[in-house]
Amino acid sequence: MINALEVVTTVSVGVMVGVEFSVAFVMNRIFSALPEDSGQMARAHGGRMLGTVMPYWYISSVVLVAIRAVAGWHDSGTGLAVISGALLMVSVIMSILLLVPINNRSKTWTPENRPADWKEQSDRWDRFHYIRVAVLVAALTLLVTSLL
Structure with a gap:
C-alpha cells in the first residue's frame, strides 16, 4: 500500500513541478514572443485556467507528502520527505x-483595461515564479531521494 502512495505522490508532485517549470521556461517565453496584445491575453487566459486548478493541486501535493511521511515514519528517508x-x-x-x-489582477486584464504598469507586474510575477519553481524542484528532488 505504501508503494502505491509513493507512486501517486511522486507522480502528482512531479507533474505539478513540470507544469510550473513549463510555465516559467516555455509558455511565458512563447507568450512574450506573440505579436501585439496576444501575449498579454494569453497570460490572462493562463492565469484564469491555472489559477483555478493549481490551488487544489498544491494543497493535495502537500497532503500526499504528509501522508507519505506519516505512513513511512520509521523509514530511513522520512526526514527528507518531511523537508520536501x-x-x-x-x-x-x-x-x-x-x-x-x-495573478488575480492580471487574469482580468484585456488590452483595453490593463494598467500602465502591467508589464512590470508581469515581470515581478515571473521573478517570484522562478523562485517558486526552484523551491518546487528542490521539494521534488528531496521527495524522490526519500524513496530511494
Whole structure:
C-alpha cells in the first residue's frame, strides 16, 4: 500500500513541478514572443485556467507528502520527505503572499483595461515564479531521494 502512495505522490508532485517549470521556461517565453496584445491575453487566459486548478493541486501535493511521511515514519528517508513537504508549504505560502495577488489582477486584464504598469507586474510575477519553481524542484528532488 505504501508503494502505491509513493507512486501517486511522486507522480502528482512531479507533474505539478513540470507544469510550473513549463510555465516559467516555455509558455511565458512563447507568450512574450506573440505579436501585439496576444501575449498579454494569453497570460490572462493562463492565469484564469491555472489559477483555478493549481490551488487544489498544491494543497493535495502537500497532503500526499504528509501522508507519505506519516505512513513511512520509521523509514530511513522520512526526514527528507518531511523537508520536501515543508518546501511545498513554502511554495504555497509564496503563492498566496506573492503570486496570487498579481495573478488575480492580471487574469482580468484585456488590452483595453490593463494598467500602465502591467508589464512590470508581469515581470515581478515571473521573478517570484522562478523562485517558486526552484523551491518546487528542490521539494521534488528531496521527495524522490526519500524513496530511494
